[in-house]
Amino acid sequence: MASLSLQHNTHHFLSRALPSRPKPKPTCVRMSLQQDAPSIAVVGVTGAVGQEFLSVLSDRDFPYSSIKMLASKRSAGRRLTFENNEYVVEELTPESFDGVDIALFSAGGSISKKFGPIAVERGTIVVDNSSAFRMDEKVPLVIPEVNPEAMENIKIGTGKGAIIANPNCSTIICLMAATPLHKKAKVVRMVVSTYQAASGAGAAAMEELELQTREVLEGRPPTCKIFNQQYAFNIFSHNASVLPNGYNEEEMKMVKETRKIWNDKDIKVTATCIRVPVMRAHAESVNLQFESPLDEDTARDILKNAPGVVVIDDRESNHFPTPLEVSNKDDVAVGRIRQDLSLDGNQGLDIFVCGDQIRKGAALNAIQIAEMLL
Amino acid sequence: MASLSLQHNTHHFLSRALPSRPKPKPTCVRMSLQQDAPSIAVVGVTGAVGQEFLSVLSDRDFPYSSIKMLASKRSAGRRLTFENNEYVVEELTPESFDGVDIALFSAGGSISKKFGPIAVERGTIVVDNSSAFRMDEKVPLVIPEVNPEAMENIKIGTGKGAIIANPNCSTIICLMAATPLHKKAKVVRMVVSTYQAASGAGAAAMEELELQTREVLEGRPPTCKIFNQQYAFNIFSHNASVLPNGYNEEEMKMVKETRKIWNDKDIKVTATCIRVPVMRAHAESVNLQFESPLDEDTARDILKNAPGVVVIDDRESNHFPTPLEVSNKDDVAVGRIRQDLSLDGNQGLDIFVCGDQIRKGAALNAIQIAEMLL
Numbered sequence: 001m002a003s004l005s006l007q008h009n010t011h012h013f014l015s016r017a018l019p020s021r022p023k024p025k026p027t028c029v030r031m032s033l034q035q036d037a038p039s040i041a042v043v044g045v046t047g048a049v050g051q052e053f054l055s056v057l058s059d060r061d062f063p064y065s066s067i068k069m070l071a072s073k074r075s076a077g078r079r080l081t082f083e084n085n086e087y088v089v090e091e092l093t094p095e096s097f098d099g100v101d102i103a104l105f106s107a108g109g110s111i112s113k114k115f116g117p118i119a120v121e122r123g124t125i126v127v128d129n130s131s132a133f134r135m136d137e138k139v140p141l142v143i144p145e146v147n148p149e150a151m152e153n154i155k156i157g158t159g160k161g162a163i164i165a166n167p168n169c170s171t172i173i174c175l176m177a178a179t180p181l182h183k184k185a186k187v188v189r190m191v192v193s194t195y196q197a198a199s200g201a202g203a204a205a206m207e208e209l210e211l212q213t214r215e216v217l218e219g220r221p222p223t224c225k226i227f228n229q230q231y232a233f234n235i236f237s238h239n240a241s242v243l244p245n246g247y248n249e250e251e252m253k254m255v256k257e258t259r260k261i262w263n264d265k266d267i268k269v270t271a272t273c274i275r276v277p278v279m280r281a282h283a284e285s286v287n288l289q290f291e292s293p294l295d296e297d298t299a300r301d302i303l304k305n306a307p308g309v310v311v312i313d314d315r316e317s318n319h320f321p322t323p324l325e326v327s328n329k330d331d332v333a334v335g336r337i338r339q340d341l342s343l344d345g346n347q348g349l350d351i352f353v354c355g356d357q358i359r360k361g362a363a364l365n366a367i368q369i370a371e372m373l374l
Numbered sequence: 375m376a377s378l379s380l381q382h383n384t385h386h387f388l389s390r391a392l393p394s395r396p397k398p399k400p401t402c403v404r405m406s407l408q409q410d411a412p413s414i415a416v417v418g419v420t421g422a423v424g425q426e427f428l429s430v431l432s433d434r435d436f437p438y439s440s441i442k443m444l445a446s447k448r449s450a451g452r453r454l455t456f457e458n459n460e461y462v463v464e465e466l467t468p469e470s471f472d473g474v475d476i477a478l479f480s481a482g483g484s485i486s487k488k489f490g491p492i493a494v495e496r497g498t499i500v501v502d503n504s505s506a507f508r509m510d511e512k513v514p515l516v517i518p519e520v521n522p523e524a525m526e527n528i529k530i531g532t533g534k535g536a537i538i539a540n541p542n543c544s545t546i547i548c549l550m551a552a553t554p555l556h557k558k559a560k561v562v563r564m565v566v567s568t569y570q571a572a573s574g575a576g577a578a579a580m581e582e583l584e585l586q587t588r589e590v591l592e593g594r595p596p597t598c599k600i601f602n603q604q605y606a607f608n609i610f611s612h613n614a615s616v617l618p619n620g621y622n623e624e625e626m627k628m629v630k631e632t633r634k635i636w637n638d639k640d641i642k643v644t645a646t647c648i649r650v651p652v653m654r655a656h657a658e659s660v661n662l663q664f665e666s667p668l669d670e671d672t673a674r675d676i677l678k679n680a681p682g683v684v685v686i687d688d689r690e691s692n693h694f695p696t697p698l699e700v701s702n703k704d705d706v707a708v709g710r711i712r713q714d715l716s717l718d719g720n721q722g723l724d725i726f727v728c729g730d731q732i733r734k735g736a737a738l739n740a741i742q743i744a745e746m747l748l
Contacts, residue, residue: 189716190716191565209607217584228692229696234652234697235696236696237692237726245713245715246711248692255715270716270717272659272726274569276569276609277607277652315616323608336646339619340644341621341629341644342563343644350644352611352646
């Protein structure tokens with residue numbers, strides 16, 4: 001278990017929504033430390049996604065011969081225990097990548113831009129969680145369940161480095177559900193409204209939401225450091241910069257990444273991205289317009305059989321996906337599957353999707369990419 | 375000031391989000407108690423909307439010769455002070471309406487269904503906040519800024535009773551912003567996703583959200599009486615019953631009421647209604663598709679000049695409408711006004727709308743209807 005704590009007052013009902021920590025496993029069944037397995041590095045190991053990388057690596061028994069814990073100078077020297085071994089967090093330098101086969105990056109765009117190419121030069125395959133390289137034509141943007149073929153030319157053990165980009169959390173969660181339907185009936189237009197959790201802005205944002213909520217309940221002014229306004233008992237337009245066309249960067253990621261992942265420049269997407277006071281899982285209301293008719297029963301069957309997707313769609317008991325229910329879970333949940341009344345001829349569907357932002361929206365997807373390299 | 379308290383631990387930052395109470399006004403400037411003014415009754419006076427009726431009547435100096443405070447047997451006998459006069463809450467009976475010109479109803483659909491026709495028989499004009507009569511062809515469904523003409527045949531002082539229905543909160547808030555654009559370019563299709571506050575389910579739901587939040591922060595299991603699941607730090611599909619077509623009743627209200635209010639049976643609407651942990655104001659992400667082109671600058675100008683609408687659309691400082699900012703406010707706020715990238719030829723717009731659910735979504739709209747009768 002990592003001795004690095006995220007300093008939350010964790011407890012059951014809120015902690016369900018907080019970043020998970022790698023669970024200790026009995027050494028006798030743990031096969032990870034293997035001589036012939038790749039050497040890996042985690043860049044940004046002290047962050048919310050970095051901690052989740054460790055948790056997911058452990059959960060999935062990801063094989064490795066060695067693992068480096070990398071972070072900024074500020075965090076260097078901190079100790080953490082991972083799978084019964086003690087590690088010292090090292091400062092990220094160009095030399096950090098010597099002998100590293102796979103590096104999982106989640107330390108922000110500027111760190112990726114600087115150290116991604118350095119790692120590649122040294123023969124490392126980088127799986128990057130930032131937006132730095134997502135729209136780079138030479139970099140595959142991959143959701144393993146959706147477009148694994150995009151990275152088929154990248155091989156481990158050749159000594160040749162490469163970058164593979166992890167899509168933005170909102171895009172991953174949306175496309176996990178939309179893609180199986182797209183493959184059946186071709187989506188021509190998609191209208192998305194998001195309900196995004198604090199975790200997308202990092203562990204500090206989750207702490208601020210918890211702190212603000214306590215403050216507001218005590219009648220005190222809320223601390224606004226990460227966000228410029230009250231988050232507790234409020235919602236607001238996503239904090240990403242707004243571009244000249246009126247969309248914010250988060251929304252344009254959904255538009256552009258969908259086109260790249262589906263390899264279709266004509267796909268029409270509009271999105272409105274909103275933060276809601278939820279800890280770690282995103283929800284999305286997705287309206288899909290198809291080229292060919294698709295009825296809701298066929299859609300539900302397709303989704304029930306889609307990898308990484310679980311259908312929660314019980315109309316009678318009003319049980320549908322919620323962010324809390326998918327927190328700390330791998331699968332993306334889909335419900336409210338219904339024929340869109342505003343389009344004739346079964347040409348549209350409305351669905352509601354929830355997925356853990358830190359897990360499938362970031363760490364899990366990256367590690368699934370790494371697994372495809374093995 | 376009403377001595378009836380909603381038993382909240384009110385304080386500044388949360389209380390901004392709680393139902394307001396009628397403010398005391400100096401008697402010397404208060405002109406309400408007027409011999410020639412209508413006699414009024416408030417049905418459901420102890421509820422969240424009932425309390426807001428009093429607050430709005432007072433704020434707007436609504437003239438009345440007498441006012442009856444009506445509620446269920448359970449609340450009868452309670453005392454409240456309103457505008458420096460003491461009142462005893464009376465049990466609602468058929469005789470309650472004798473001599474009453476205007477009755478403001480907010481006591482649920484079954485009370486409206488039973489007592490609405492009784493009031494009408496006794497010559498009372500009922501402004502009903504429930505869904506009981508909204509889709510009745512003989513009953514006008516009115517947003518005063520949108521379709522005042524629908525109630526032009528109903529007159530006070532003729533001795534003839536009538537029912538006028540207040541639309542559902544989500545419909546009012548959406549159409550306050552969409553109608554001025556519809557009048558310019560004709561909306562052909564509307565895709566709405568809502569972010570709905572606790573208040574729509576009544577004062578008890580607001581109390582439950584506050585209680586649950588305290589419990590979750592203290593690591594205790596959340597009390598789930600009003601809703602069947604955790605609301606604190608979570609969002610979920612609206613608790614209204616789900617119909618065989620997969621839409622819930624809240625969503626179908628948006629579909630059907632829009633058609634009735636705009637007097638256009640062909641208008642295409644789809645909606646996804648979601649509860650978010652916010653106290654008293656709703657938000658809605660609205661995608662509009664027009665018959666004629668409408669550019670975003672024209673749309674912004676139209677909205678700036680629309681009655682009851684305020685535009686908050688500052689891209690540079692990322693300042694857009696929030697539920698907290700419109701809480702206890704009369705105006706509906708609109709922002710994120712931008713050309714929809716997914717439609718060619720300026721044929722679409724995305725907007726984000728926030729409005730106080732208890733005020734413009736219920737009490738204020740009803741009292742504006744009553745004002746049109748004067």
